[in-house]
Amino acid sequence: MIRKLSLLNSRSKYYIYVGGALWILFILFFINRNLSDNLASANNGNDYSIYNEYDNYEYEIEDTPPKLPQHPERNLTELSIKNHTTYLKIIDHMLHNQTKPQNDINSEIYNTIFDNHDVDTVLGTLSFTQRCDLYFKNVFADNVNWFFSPDKNYDVKFNTDEYKEYMEINEERFKEEFKPKLKKLKNGEKNKAYQNFLHDKYRDYMNPRIDQDIINQLTMFRIFNKCYITNDEVSQINQMDNFITTQQKLVHEENPKPESLQLTEKESLVDLMTSKSATFENRMYPWLSKEYPVYQRYTGKVYNEPPNYHDILKDPFQKTSKQIKSSNQLPNQPFLQKFKNKCNGKGIVLSIANKYVEYTVQLIHLLRALDNRLPIQIVYYDDVSEESKRKIVTAAQEDFKTLPESFQKVSHFFDSDYLDKNSKGLRPQEVWFVNAYNAIHKNYRGKFERFGNKLLATIFTSFDEFMLIDADTVMIQPPEYFFNLEQYKETGAYFFKDRTVNRRPTTDGVYMEKMAPATIDSIMFDIPIMTNYTRSREFFKGLQHYMESGLVMLNKNIHLNSILMISQINFFKPITGKVYGEKELFWLGFAMNGDENYYFDTNFAAAVGHITPPDDRIRDDGSPHHSQEICSPHPGHVSGEDNHTLLWINSGFRFCHQADEVDFEQEAEKKTRFKFLKDAEAFKKYYYEPLRISHAIVPPLDEKLENRKNNEQEPENGWFWEYDYCRRHTLCGYSRIGGKQKLATDKDNTLEGLLVTYNDDEIALFNYLGDIWVGME
C-alpha cells in the first residue's frame, strides 16, 4: 500500500530507436517497381486506373454506404495446396509440436492466390511486404469496391429472393426427404413442420457461408494491421526478416530455383496498393474519421492531437519510447499508424457517459486516497456536459483535508507527505477529458453507444500503457501496483476472470476457435494459430462468463493490432451475440488476432464481505455446514500472485449499488439472508453504507464444470444466485463444494476453494477506502 518513489526508476525497458524516413520510402519505391512496374502489367503507360474510383472513396461514403448483398451467395472454395510437399514440410517445421486447429478454415483469398501461383514461388521468393501486396491485390481484384461494412446483418432470412431461388433449385429434393416424416405428424402440424424443415435446410446451407464470410474479413483485419499499421515497428521487422529467411531456406531445399512471381491480369490491374495504404485504410476502417479526438486538460487547455505527457507533466514516469523505423514524413501514412506513433505515457482510462458522473466523482476521491499520481483520461462520446466536467474537476482538484474517522487507524501506513500536497490535503488528480466523437465517421456514430464506448477508449486514449476501468470499479491497491504486476510487465496485457456462475453451449467455443487464425495465416504472415493456452480455458468447456472487464491492463505498444481487432469484432453480431457486452471481447479479440501474449490472473472472481454466521445456515440435523458462505453484491479479485491481496472490487463501494431502487420493506420480509438485519430501516442503513470486508471466497470450480452432488447438504456449485437481495444482485459464494455421496462406496467428492481472512490492519484500510468512496464522515 505504501507508495515508494522507487517506482520512478528502472522502468524504462524501451530504448529509443532513431531511424530514417528514407528507409520506408525506399521500401515503398522498391515494391512499386517490383510488383507494379517490372512484372506483367496490363495498364503500363496508361494513367487510367480502376483505382481512381477507390482513391475517391472517402467522399463516396459521406452518404449512406452502398447496399451490400445480404448473403454471400456462392459456392465455397478450398485451399488446393494442402497436400503439396512444400506446404506440408513447412507446417511440419513450424507447427509440429502444436495441436492443429480442428476447423482450419482459411480466408478464401488464399484459395485464389494458390490457384494462380505456385507455393514455391509465393513462399520461396516473396518478402513480407510483397506477400501483403499480393494478398490485397486479390482482395480487390474481385471487387474493386470492397470495403468493410459495420452495418452488415448476418441473420438468416427466409423472405428473400435468395431463399426463393435456393428453394426453386432444391425443394423437390427436400420434399422427398421430408416424406417419411409426414406419417408421424398430425394433419394440423404438417405444414408448419415442413416449413421449419426447409428453414433448417437453408440454415445448414447458409451458416458455413456466413462463417466463411466473417473469416474472410477477420483475416483481412489481421493481415492489414500487420502489413500496414505496425509494419514500421523494429521488433516486427526483425521477426519477419527471420521468419521469411528460415522459410525460404526450407523451400529452397525442396526447390532450389522457384519461379519468380507472374501476376495474373486481374492482379496486375490492382495498382499501387502499398503506397496508398492511407486510402486503403478507409476501406478497412470506414468508421474512423481519421481525425484525432479532442484532449482537454482539467485546466481547460485543449490539444487537438495526443498530448506529450512527459513534457506537460515533467514526470519521468511518463517517458515511454518506441522502436520505430521513422516514417513521419510519408504523405500516405495510415492514420492509425500516425496516431499510434504519437501515443505516449501511461495512465488510467475511464469511459463514461453523463449518468455515471457521480460514480466518477467517488472514484476520483478514492484515487486521491490511494495517493495516485498517474494522469487520468476520461474518454467520452460527446455526452458529458460542462456541468459534469466541473463536478469531476472539482473532485480532482479541490482541497481534500477532512478525512473520515477511519483514517486514524491507517494513517501510519502512508508516507509522511500523504496529506500535505501543496496544502490541498490528499493528492490532486491530473484529469483529462477525451472526446472521441469527432474521431468516428459520422455514418457510424450510432454504433458506439454503451459498451462500444469502452472499446473506443482503448483505441483513443493517447496512453501507450493504460489501466482501463469502469466508473464503478474500485481499486483497493494503488494503480501503480497493477502496472508493476510481474505478468503485466512480461506480456503487456493483464486480465481478470469473472465469477464462475453460468454455463454456455460448448459450440460457442468451437465457433470462436473457427474465427481464429488458420494454418495458412501462420505460414504466410507468421500469425500464430490458437494453442492450448487459449483453447484450454473454461470458456471452451462451457463457462458462460470468463472475463471480468471492469479493470483491464493494456500496453498499446505491444498489442495495438489486437486492440483494433477487439473493436472490429464488436461489429459482428454472430460473435457479439454469444457474449455479454464487451466482457469477453478483449481476450477473444486477442485470440482472433493470433495474439496469445496475454495473461489472466489465475483466480476467478471472489465473493467479498463477511462470512454468513454458521448458525444462520444449519443443516437438517442441526449441525453447521463444512463450507463457508459469503453473500455479497460485489465480485472481488484476489491476486493469484499470493492468493491473498485484494486487488479490486466492482459495483462501487456501497454495500448495495442499486440501493436507490430497492424496496426495503420487501427485502426485509424474506428473512433468508442477512438475518442480523432486523427490519427495513436496518436494511436501508446497511445497503447505503460501504461494503465491509473481512473475508473473500474464491469458490472452487469442477474441472468439467459439473455439479458435485452429495448427501451432506453441502453446495454442489461454487455460486448461488440469491435473487431476493439488493434487487437480484446478490450472489453467495462457497469455500468448498461436494461431500460424501449417497453410497458409502462412492468417493467423497469434496472440492476446496480459496478462503481468505484479512487481518485488522487490512480491514482498517478497506474501511478507510470505503468511507472515502461513499463519503462518510
Ligand SMILES: *[C@@H]1O[C@H](CO)[C@@H](O)[C@H](O)[C@H]1NC(C)=O
Ligand atoms: C456451385 O456448385 C454447384 C454444384 O457443384 C454447381 O452446379 C454450381 O454451378 C456452382 N455455382 C457457382 C455459382 O459456381
Ligand SMILES: *[C@@H]1O[C@H](CO)[C@@H](O)[C@H](O)[C@H]1NC(C)=O
Ligand atoms: C489430400 O490428400 C488426401 C488423402 O491423401 C485427400 O483425401 C484430400 O482430398 C487431399 N486434399 C487436397 C486438397 O488435395
Ligand SMILES: *[C@@H]1O[C@H](CO)[C@@H](O)[C@H](O)[C@H]1NC(C)=O
Ligand atoms: C518440439 O519438440 C521437440 C521435442 O519434442 C523439441 O526438441 C523442439 O525444440 C520443439 N520445437 C519447438 C518449436 O518448440
Ligand SMILES: *[C@@H]1O[C@H](CO)[C@@H](O)[C@H](O)[C@H]1NC(C)=O
Ligand atoms: C492440447 O489439448 C489437447 C486436448 O486437451 C491435447 O490432446 C493436446 O495434446 C494438447 N496439445 C499440446 C501441445 O499440449
Ligand SMILES: *[C@@H]1O[C@H](CO)[C@@H](O)[C@H](O)[C@H]1NC(C)=O
Ligand atoms: C493459489 O491457490 C490455488 C488454488 O486455489 C493454487 O493452485 C495456487 O498454487 C495458489 N497460488 C499461490 C501463489 O499460492
